[in-house]
Amino acid sequence: MEKLSFTQPSRTMADKALANAKSIWNFQQKDQFCDVEFKIGKFKKSMRAHRNVLACSSDVFFRMFTGSLPETTVSIPNIDPCAFTEVLRYLYIDECKMDFRNVEQILDCAEKYNLKRLKKHCYTFLACNMVPDTIWQIFYLADIYFLHSGLRTKCFDFYESNSKKCLESSFISNLPEGLFRDIIEHTPVSCKEESIYEACLRWVAKKLSSERPRDRDMRKQLIRSEILYKIRFSCITNDYFGHNISKRKILSKDEIASIQRSMYDDGYSDELFISDIRRPKLHKLMRCGVRKDKSWKVGEWKDAIDICFREVLLLHGIVVFGTISGESNYKIDVSLMEPCGDEQRTISVLQGKELETKQRTALYDVLLKQPVEIKRNTKYTIELLMIGACTVSGCDYETEVSDGTFKVTFANSPDSYNGTNIKTGQIPGVIVSNVYDS
Structure with missing residues (x-):
């Protein structure tokens, strides 16, 4: 029987495409054959790239670089050079060194220039890196860039199972008023009302830190932000309420009396404060x-x-x-x-x-x-x-x-x-x- 011989198969098209992409990326790194200049960040650092590569990834870039007056210089002031390097790296070779220091800038650039695949890559990064220290940054970005994607729901699911640690995260104090109120209104939680009350105090303290001393009124800020009456004071233990709340100038005397009555009288309904306890996922x-x-x-x-x-x-x-x-x-x-x-x-x-x-x-x-x-x-x-x-x-x-x-x-x-x-x-x-x- 004739002995059959086999030759080593040639590289696949994907391997060749990746090798070519890396070669072009090397050209970019060495500023070879580049035909468009970017002015990046507040110091307008010059970074050059290839128009054809960018136009393949974005219809916005395509329109900018074609037509009767194609742009040859583009200014992007709201991204730093390191973050823009990662944007280019992804457009050239599908790689991106992403972390929570640069993800918002990368997302903003992806949104501005309709870089759909890069935006999806950011979504995957955020969804896979939910921990108590990052959850509210993800929640904030979800509200801006992924409002209808389900990422916000994923944040709430994580919060429901890790409520106390999430509320202790420092980033929660940086949230805008509307987003913080959404969290305080959320019912399924795995922590006691005391943790929610303390998170409200920290959030308000951060907001008041920029006010003049004479304008720093915690009660007024809680009312102005529509947060005070979202706190379920009657669900807080009597000892904690007596030692940490009733002596502060957050509640009026009538409010304190009404809350204390609702703690002991099952038939009493407080008209200002919600009395139903927040429960974990059932x-x-x-x-x-x-x-x-x-x-x-x-x-x-x-x-x-x-x-x-x-x-x-x-x-x-x-x-x-x-x-x-x-x-x-x-x-x-x-x-x-x-x-x-x-x-x-x-x-x-x-x-x-x-x-x-x-x-x-x-x-x-x-x-x-x-x-x-x-x-x-x-x-x-x-x-x-x-x-x-x-x-x-x-x-x-x-x-x-x-x-x-x-x-x-x-x-x-x-x-x-x-x-x-x-x-x-x-x-x-x-x-x-x-x-x-x-």
Whole structure:
């Protein structure tokens, strides 16, 4: 049989194109065959390049360098030479040494000259480098250059999981008023209200530092920026409020009295300040589906179920079934008990919660006023008393439920007098989250 021989394959077109690009980049570095001059930065440093390379990457450059009067000198005062070198490097050889010192200037140049691929490269850099120290710079740039790209949403997702550390970042004090207000208004957070209040003080202090001493009024600035009434003072602990807030000239005497009343009176509604606590991102762990052709009688006896988690977490509430007939009204009592020796002690109570159900909706969230920190591998009992019409029931009940983040085990409770157990009944799910940032 004839022996076949093979020759080494030639370089691919991509390899050749890259080699040619690097050769042209070397020409640029040595100022060879360049035919356009840039005046860069406030000192107008001269940097030269090749018009054909730039025109291939940008329709703006193409129009500048063609026509009856093509431009041969271009001034770009708002970028420093090092950052512009990286812009050119990317246009020539698809490489860019980017960091948080030059990314804004590079982005501004990419936006001005419609360098779409470079702008996409900046987006990738920002999206892949979210840490607490950089998150608000990314948030700021997202608002200017990537308003509809989803980068802003990614920032909020990161903030929700790392709230306390993000609020401690120094860059947050540099944010414009509107962006800072967006953060303070954002509800899903993993920190306590005290951290948000302290971030507001730092932001205002930075703004007042440029004012004349006689104009430095923190309360007026908080009101003028529409931030004061975004802080949920009634969600702050009484000790912290007494030692750190009530003695400062931030709130009026009437505001302090109203806030303190809302801390202790569940039926009181503060007209100025929001009283609902900010909660972390919530997870629902459902132990069954919905069966609308079968009813569950409520009102006379308590339903109860035991729960046990594999990790430390916050329990925010439970899920309950609604009426089988559509619209109805319920009064709900929820109790959470934990073991205490041979007995149980109540650690959270929600009484007289009013629930209005709607047509075509079977499941409803019932949130505790304050989330409760749950210990791992500890049995807790949830008791539920619903007063109202019969509700729908469940199907396909499971004793162990996991959503990939949390795992709960349901067990029969001796305190369930209305029939709820691991195979049937009320309390189809629990609502949990990670603990607050420490």
